Amino acid sequence: MKEIVFNETKPKRLDIYINEQYPLIRPNNLNKFLRQNKVKVNGNKTASGHKLVKGDVISLYLNDEMFLLPNKENAFMFASSSLEILYEDDNIFVVNKPSGISVISDSWQEFDTLINRIKHYYHKNNLGEDIPQLCHRIDTGTCGIVVLAKNEKALEFMFSMFRDKQLKKKYICAVKNNPKIKDGIYKAFLTKNSQRGFVTVSDKPLNNASQNIETGIKTLDSFDGYKLMDINLFTGRTHQIRAHLAYMGMAVLGDSKYGDNNLNRRLKLRYQLLCSYHLKFGRIEDKDFEYLSYKEISCPMPWFVENFKNRKL
Secondary structure (H helix, E strand, C coil): EEECCCCCCCEEEHHHHHHHHHCCCCCCHHHHHHHCCCCCEEEEECCCCEEEECCEEEECCCHHHHHCCCCCCHHHHHHCCCCCCCEECCCCEEEECCCCCCCCCCCCCCCCCEEEEEEEHHHHCCCCCCCCCEEECCCCCCCCEEEECCCCCHHHHHHHHHHHCCCEEEEECCCCCCCCCCCCEEEEEEEECCCCCCCCCECCCCCCCCCEEEEEEEEEEECCEEEEEEEEECCCCCHHHHHHHHHHHCEECCCCCCCHHHHHHHHHCCCCCEEEEEHHHHCCCCCCHHCCCCEEEEEECCHHHHHHHCCCC
């Protein structure tokens, strides 16, 4: 149990103040605690929108864990524990990452990453401390399939599958329509600028570090100058889909780096409409993993696919 005295000069809503003091007590949790009489103001039952005034005493009859303040060790507790698991066995763990969260971050103060969500999920369900390890990444704004390994042997195996192109990855995205571009396989070169976090696509190599790229595109639907496209990656380079499509005059909607930001603002899009929705394993000879031969894993279609059917974005 904790008691805190509100000493600010200006009134403030109870839910906002409590979340500022103890970030783990989120507004939805606070509503539940208020209904259960676990949070009171001046000894009385109240509502989350109650305006606190100087001198008010807030009593919190909660577990000590709710009063944690973030640090490097417990940062995962401040991430959501919500996790959509697409496939799991003794070796691999496949999840559907939402748009808007990083897979992992160099800063422990970025709490809500995919890795922290997985750590929180494991903690909440008492699954131990051996958290699956990342086999690859997708961009923060991209949603969809991410594969993790549960042991070192599986991690090495998955690295080799990605390296040797034994995994076929398919994406779906919404783009600005360029009627001059037909369905097919397109080749180009991609040059990375690591300092800017940016890549450039060109018909010819720009320098010795330029890499070849190959992207297959297929139109699924179209309306009002927009296209819904299925993307087949034959090479997997940094920002390949977003940069290659923008180079062809078909910028991914919502893409703030390579796209049309005036259009993105008009459509009120926060993240690129791009989803890694399908993964297929090739033939596997390794006896420990041959059970995965030709296995296919898919995630649910993202929201913008249904919107295309209804002719809106």
